Amino acid sequence: MDVTFRIRRYNPEIPGKDKPHWQEFKLSDVEPTDRVLEMLHRIKWEQDGTLAFRRSCAHGVCGSDAMRINGVNRLACKVLVRDLGNRIQVEPILGLPVLKDLIVDMEPFFEHYRAVMPFFVNDTPLPADGRERLQSPEDREKFDDTTKCILCACCTTACPSFWANGKYVGPAAIVQAHRFIFDSRDLAGDDRLDILASPDGVWRCRTIFNCTPACPRDIEITKAIGEVKLAIRNGSTEGIIEVRDIKHEA
Amino acid sequence: MQTHQFDAIIVGAGGAGLMAALYASKGGANVAVVSKLYPTRSHTGTAQGGIGAALGNHEPDNPLWHAYDTVKGGDYLADQNAAKVLAENAIDAVIELEHMGLPFDRTPEGRISQRRFGGHTSNFGEKPVRRACHAADRTGHMILQTLYQQCIKNQVRFFDEYHVVDVLMNRGACVGVVAVQLGTGELHVFHGKATLFATGGWGKMFQVTSNAHSLTGDGAAVTFRRGVPMQDMEFFQFHPTGIYKMGILITEGVRGEGGVLINRHGERFMEKYAPRIKDLASRDVVSRAIYLEIRDGNGIQGKDYVYLDVRPETVNRYLAEAGESRRVTGEEIEKKLPDILDFCRVYLGVDPVKEPMPIQPTAHYAMGGIPTNVDAEVVMDENWTVLPGMYAAGECACVSCHGANRLGTNSLVDLVVFGRRGGMKIAEFVKQADLIPLPANPTAEIEAEFKRLRASKGKIRPGQIRAKMQKTMMDYVGVFREAKGIQQAIDTVEELRHQYQTDLVFDDQGYRFNTDLIEAWELGAMLDLAAITAQSALARTESRGAHSREDFQQRDDVNWLVHTLACPKQASPYQTGPMEIELNFKKKVDLSLAEVDPRFAPKERVY
Numbered sequence: 001m002d003v004t005f006r007i008r009r010y011n012p013e014i015p016g017k018d019k020p021h022w023q024e025f026k027l028s029d030v031e032p033t034d035r036v037l038e039m040l041h042r043i044k045w046e047q048d049g050t051l052a053f054r055r056s057c058a059h060g061v062c063g064s065d066a067m068r069i070n071g072v073n074r075l076a077c078k079v080l081v082r083d084l085g086n087r088i089q090v091e092p093i094l095g096l097p098v099l100k101d102l103i104v105d106m107e108p109f110f111e112h113y114r115a116v117m118p119f120f121v122n123d124t125p126l127p128a129d130g131r132e133r134l135q136s137p138e139d140r141e142k143f144d145d146t147t148k149c150i151l152c153a154c155c156t157t158a159c160p161s162f163w164a165n166g167k168y169v170g171p172a173a174i175v176q177a178h179r180f181i182f183d184s185r186d187l188a189g190d191d192r193l194d195i196l197a198s199p200d201g202v203w204r205c206r207t208i209f210n211c212t213p214a215c216p217r218d219i220e221i222t223k224a225i226g227e228v229k230l231a232i233r234n235g236s237t238e239g240i241i242e243v244r245d246i247k248h249e250a
Numbered sequence: 251m252q253t254h255q256f257d258a259i260i261v262g263a264g265g266a267g268l269m270a271a272l273y274a275s276k277g278g279a280n281v282a283v284v285s286k287l288y289p290t291r292s293h294t295g296t297a298q299g300g301i302g303a304a305l306g307n308h309e310p311d312n313p314l315w316h317a318y319d320t321v322k323g324g325d326y327l328a329d330q331n332a333a334k335v336l337a338e339n340a341i342d343a344v345i346e347l348e349h350m351g352l353p354f355d356r357t358p359e360g361r362i363s364q365r366r367f368g369g370h371t372s373n374f375g376e377k378p379v380r381r382a383c384h385a386a387d388r389t390g391h392m393i394l395q396t397l398y399q400q401c402i403k404n405q406v407r408f409f410d411e412y413h414v415v416d417v418l419m420n421r422g423a424c425v426g427v428v429a430v431q432l433g434t435g436e437l438h439v440f441h442g443k444a445t446l447f448a449t450g451g452w453g454k455m456f457q458v459t460s461n462a463h464s465l466t467g468d469g470a471a472v473t474f475r476r477g478v479p480m481q482d483m484e485f486f487q488f489h490p491t492g493i494y495k496m497g498i499l500i501t502e503g504v505r506g507e508g509g510v511l512i513n514r515h516g517e518r519f520m521e522k523y524a525p526r527i528k529d530l531a532s533r534d535v536v537s538r539a540i541y542l543e544i545r546d547g548n549g550i551q552g553k554d555y556v557y558l559d560v561r562p563e564t565v566n567r568y569l570a571e572a573g574e575s576r577r578v579t580g581e582e583i584e585k586k587l588p589d590i591l592d593f594c595r596v597y598l599g600v601d602p603v604k605e606p607m608p609i610q611p612t613a614h615y616a617m618g619g620i621p622t623n624v625d626a627e628v629v630m631d632e633n634w635t636v637l638p639g640m641y642a643a644g645e646c647a648c649v650s651c652h653g654a655n656r657l658g659t660n661s662l663v664d665l666v667v668f669g670r671r672g673g674m675k676i677a678e679f680v681k682q683a684d685l686i687p688l689p690a691n692p693t694a695e696i697e698a699e700f701k702r703l704r705a706s707k708g709k710i711r712p713g714q715i716r717a718k719m720q721k722t723m724m725d726y727v728g729v730f731r732e733a734k735g736i737q738q739a740i741d742t743v744e745e746l747r748h749q750y751q752t753d754l755v756f757d758d759q760g761y762r763f764n765t766d767l768i769e770a771w772e773l774g775a776m777l778d779l780a781a782i783t784a785q786s787a788l789a790r791t792e793s794r795g796a797h798s799r800e801d802f803q804q805r806d807d808v809n810w811l812v813h814t815l816a817c818p819k820q821a822s823p824y825q826t827g828p829m830e831i832e833l834n835f836k837k838k839v840d841l842s843l844a845e846v847d848p849r850f851a852p853k854e855r856v857y
Contacts, residue, residue, distance in 0.1 A: 013760040033597070045713030049757030049766035054291075057462040059498045059593060061391065062291040078596060099433065100763045106288065119399035120351020131305075132348040134360030140353060147353050147385070147392065151290050179353075186351065218592075 001086060003030045005043060008091035010098050011050065020098065032082035036090070037065055040076060053102035060216055063152030066093050067102055073154040073214040093157035095166065109153050112169040116177040116195055121188035139184040142241045146179040146224050148217040155211035155221050161204045168204040169196070171211040171221050178224045182237055189237060197232045205229070251693055252438045256282040256407070257680040259426055259442040261414045261469055263289035265390070265662065266644025267448035268397035269669030270626070270676065271406050274444075277677020281406055284429050284440055286413040286464065289398045293450055293462045294665065297390025298589065299503030300382025301347075301666070302370060302659035303340040307361045308380040313337040315372055316381065317843065318850065320660060323369040323532045324617075324653020325795035325805065326852035327482070327813070329840035332651040335624045336660065336667055343666040344383055352396040354385050366506040369532040369657040369857075374849055378530050382659045387501055387589045390662060412438060413768060414468065416696040416823075417445065417476050417640075420689040424628075424640035427472075428696050432768065435761025437693050443683045444676040446641035447473060447620060448669060454716075455780050456613035457724035460492055460499035469646045470619050471775035474782070475823035478628060478637065479815040479834070481648040482618035483779070484787035484797045487656055488729050490536035492612025494555040498593055500609060502658040504602075505529045507586055508578060509560035510568055511540070512606060513548040518568065519556075524857035531857035534655040534796045537611040541729050550608060557606035560587070564606075611729055615656055617796065618786075619648040621815065621837075626672025632815070632837035639686070641676060643668040650813065653839075654795020699824045703770055708753030712770040715746050715754075719773075719780055722746075727784050732800040736788040743780045744828050750777055751826045781829035782816045789833050790814060807852050813837040 005025045011017040025043045037055055044051045053076070054064040060078035067076050068091045070084055081088070096104040127133060149172065156162050156170035177196060181189045196202040202225060211221040231237045260271045263285035275281045283289070304311040316337035321328050348354060348362060355363040364380040372379035385392040401408070409429070416428040418439070426441040449469025453461025474480050490511070491500040505511075510518045510529050523539040524531035531539075544554050559565075566577050580603040584591060587602075594600045594607055620642040621629050628640040644665040651664060722742045726735035750773065758766035792806035793799045812835045819830040843850035 011760065011762075013762055033599075035597075044766070045711060049711070050760070052758075052763045052765050056287055056291045056464045057293065057296050059296070059496075060596070061296045061388075061589070062287075062293075062462065064287070064291045080596070103763050110288075114402055119403040120396070121403075122349075122351075126349060130345065132345055132354075132362050135356055136360050137356045137358065140356045143353070144386075147395075148388070150295070150391070151288075180351070183351065183353070 001030050001032065002026065002028045003039065003081060003086045003088060005039065006087070006089045007051065007101070009101050011100055030081055032080065034081045035077050036069060036079050036081065036084070036088065037076040039081065040090070052100045061150060063150035066152040066154045066157070067091065068093055073158045075152060075154070075216045078216050093153060095157045095163045096153070106153065108166060109156060109170070109172070112173040113151065113176055115169060116173045117188055117192050118176040118180070120180060120183070120186055122185055124187070133185050135184055138243045141243045143179050143182040145219050146175045148219050149175045149179070150217060152216060154214040154216055158210040158214035160208055160210065161206055165204065167200045169201055171205070171225060174202055174225050174228055175219060175221055178228055181228060181231060182241060193228070193232050196228055202228050202232065252436070254282065254438060254440050256280050256440065256442045258444040258446065258676045259284060259440045260446050260448060261427055262292070262448035262450060262644070263287065263408070264292035264448060264450055264644060264665065265294035265393050265397060266665035266669035267446070268394070268401055269666050270446050270448060270643055270673035272397060272400055272404060273670050273673025274676040275404050275406050277674060279677045279680045282409060282440060283401070283406055284409045284412045284414055284427065286411065286432070288410050289408065290394060292394055293465060295391045295394040296462070296499070297393070297662055298387045298499065298501035299367060299506065300365060300384035300389050300659050301344060301393070301662035302367065302381045302657070303344040303383055303663065304337065304381060305341060305344065305362060305364065305383065307357055307364050309372065311372060311379055311381055313341060315374060315379070316340065316370070318374050319370050320651060320657055321653065321843070321850055322375065322855055323657040324655055325855055326653065326807070326811070327650065327794055327839055328653030329650050330843040330850060331840045332624050332649040334843060336651040336663055339667040339671070340663045343663070343670055347393065347396060347666065350396050350400050352385065352392050354383055365503060366530060367658045368502045368505065368530045368536070370659070371527070378527055382503070382506065384503065387503055387587045393662060393666070415472065415771065417472050418689055418692050419476055421686050423638040423686050425686050425688055428693050430768070432763055435764055437697065439688065439692050441688050443680045443685050444639050444641060446626065446643060446672050446676060447646055448642070448644045449646045451616040451645040452776055452779050453613045455720065455723050455776050455783070456728070457720040458492060458495070458497040458610065459613040460489055460497050461613065466772035466776050467779045468772060468775045471778045473620050474778065474818055477818060478620060479630065479817040480618060480782050481621040481813050481815055482650060483783045483816055484790050484814060485617035485654050485795060486613060486783065487533055487615040487617060487796050488537040488611040489533055489614035490540055490611050491558050491609040493593065493597060494608035494610050496597060497612040498597065499612065499614070500558060500590055500593070500607060504558060504560050504587060504590060507560065507583065508565035508569060509558055510564060511536070512557040512559050513543050514550050514552065515548065519543050519548070527857045532655055532657060534798070535857060537729050538798060540611055555608045555610045558609045559606040560602050561604065561606065613724070615661060616645055617648065617650070617652045617654065617656055619646045622647045622649055624649060624668070624671065625675040626668050627675065632834065639683070641672045643672045654797060695823060700767070700771070703754070703767065704759060706754040708755045710749050710753050710755065712754065712756060712773045715750055716773050719743060719746050719777060723780055723783070727787050730798050730800055731787055733788060736784055739784045740781070740788065743777060743784060747777045747781065747829065750774060778829060782831060785829070785831060786814045786816055786833065811839045811852065813839065
């Protein structure tokens with residue numbers, strides 16, 4: 001099939017291209033099962049080498065190629081042409097400064113990430129037998145969903161609250177904090193809840209739900225944010241996440 | 251040009267690089283991590299099934315059995331001292347990862363859960379053992395995230411999207427690297443007492459690969475250009491189960507959970523090739539079996555793929571046949587293999603709980619690379635002469651614990667064990683070492699190379715050369731090889747290198763995120779490694795592990811229990827003309843375990 005790509009371009013180094021503008025590219029012999037990323041590569045490798053975008057693993061795990069594709073945040077490597085039709089519009093994710101074409105400045109995003117203490121804290125003595133700390137499968141299950149985050153920024157840059165105020169830590173940082181707040185082994189949950197209770201924390205979320213469908217890893221982000229809000233309100237993580245029965249395997 | 255000074259410079263921010271950075275900084279070193287990607291984009295994050303460690307959380311296990319499986323899996327080319335260190339240190343490393351918060355799946359008792367994996371057995375090959383510690387089917391993702399988190403906690407300094415393009419030597423030592431800041435195109439010199447390369451593999455050399463676009467072998471190529479030999483480059487692993495045509499990896503964990511390989515007649519063909527452990531034989535054995543089935547016309551619809559079947563009815567039928575009491579349900583498969591199911595649903599429209607997955611072998615892992623000892627110090631020759639200040643760990647390095655074929659899960663073990671050891675060694679080294687000055691004009695040569703590239707106004711685009719290289723390497727230096735084909739590959743790669751040097755053209759003349767220029771430069775690195783790989787493959791006139799010669803089908807322990815060292819003969823790093831290397835076969839395989847335990851002596855490999 002023939003497909004027309006309409007791509008948002010910006011190159012501050014070249015006079016005339018130094019303002020955001022649209023450019024169209026036509027591709028033929030496109031298979032319905034081709035990934036958008038492959039098509040961007042074909043444009044770059046066959047037609048215009050100056051087209052700039054990030055990519056690495058090409059199968060939805062590394063989180064490099066978050067883009068706004070036909071108006072929705074997606075990973076270019078995880079969306080197929082057959083799901084989009086023969087006119088495909090690609091632009092940078094919103095809310096972060098554009099540096100060149102589809103490449104945005106990720107620093108503000110990672111700054112929010114770093115702000116929520118996104119690391120395991122437990123300074124109590126290690127088990128005397130020299131082995132792992134114990135954790136029940138039920139306790140492990142409580143934060144399973146939020147361990148899937150790949151920091152692609154699809155959720156944060158789909159959030160109107162973040163668009164309105166870039167100081168808001170955003171859904172991705174809350175997901176990262178959730179992964180530790182609900183980990184039974186971690187001891188800094190209260191510190192993270194304090195950080196997220198601040199004015200640019202979790203209460204800037206208006207439960208618009210844009211983040212959840214934007215997530216390429218199918219994390220239930222709005223739910224996770226709600227669980228963090230409840231933990232702040234209750235002053236405790238107790239009883240917030242119910243774990244369904246886990247079948248114990250020998 | 252800017253110059254930065256640190257005790258230690260870590261190049262690459264995957265598992266090995268972050269592990270080294272963490273342990274070097276914990277040991278008191280002032281560390282910079284320089285990476286062409288944001289750290290969490292590194293390829294460690296795509297590792298799926300598990301990390302092997304003889305914890306024995308389900309059934310008895312022993313690091314010596316792990317070492318044995320590693321040596322046997324490597325078809326006896328592995329250095330046995332390195333395999334021993336790998337297996338023994340794996341236990342501490344995995345426990346430490348848990349202490350850093352890594353969310354492993356759990357047993358009912360709350361311990362780290364373990365699953366079966368190809369080639370891992372108990373009691374010296376007796377039966378499959380549950381050794382792979384897992385976090386669903388995203389173990390690598392969890393390792394990468396956990397290590398990055400801990401580096402942030404320890405305030406390690408990151409230079410993200412700085413692409414290392416040259417390594418600096420002075421007075422017989424490594425003194426740092428030169429990197430391009432991708433956002434500006436500016437060159438930066440990183441000057442330090444110790445430099446560790448952890449830049450990953452070069453699977454993009456092949457047409458069908460599980461590897462990321464970023465895996466172009468830059469680190470190995472720049473060290474080679476500066477005089478470091480490349481070891482055992484002919485050994486490149488093809489993973490048996492890549493998604494048909496796309497190469498995306500389907501973890502061995504699928505077979506660990508009971509999945510089986512099926513040909514067009516519905517036969518579980520691995521019973522023929524590995525009667526004892528069948529679908530869980532080591533990867534080279536299974537990949538060859540798939541190629542042979544396809545060659546005999548047993549591919550699905552007679553084409554070049556077979557099925558991987560993990561439907562509960564299939565798994566349970568074979569479990570019953572094997573007399574095992576365990577049964578699986580669709581729900582359990584969803585829980586244990588969520589990412590695999592997602593890949594198949596998204597890319598193939600196939601639901602593995604209801605339909606089998608079409609798969610073919612995919613280029614996956616470089617066993618060869620920058621030669622090191624077990625402390626990740628780079629060694630230059632058969633006498634294990636250390637190159638002061640230079641270290642390597644992870645896939646770009648060759649310890650060699652994997653020998654001629656790496657076992658599943660052992661890549662993650664390798665990068666945490668040897669990244670950790672490298673980091674500790676560096677912390678010790680920088681305390682007593684002096685900072686050796688930079689060479690005069692440290693960026694002159696790489697600047698000239700980029701100037702030459704930018705000025706190239708030929709006819710051929712990098713993408714055209716890359717595609718031809720990938721097809722050539724896949725066809726002639728893939729799962730099966732023979733002299734005529736390898737020579738064909740050598741000739742074609744030389745022709746492509748000539749085109750690269752004389753007839754290249756690309757579009758972008760800018761400096762900010764000039765990915766066009768960087769991709770062209772990466773292609774140059776891959777072409778060099780392709781030439782070295784093909785020449786090493788031609789020289790080794792035997793079949794061993796992943797190197798399978800149709801014209802020399804037997805393993806030859808009399809002549810070939812040696813490592814291949816491909817030493818650069820070029821006068822300058824960017825000399826044009828054909829790749830000139832000298833192959834040296836004087837580095838003997840370490841057989842120290844065999845000397846005290848006859849079970850480790852080389853023998854025929856049967857699964």
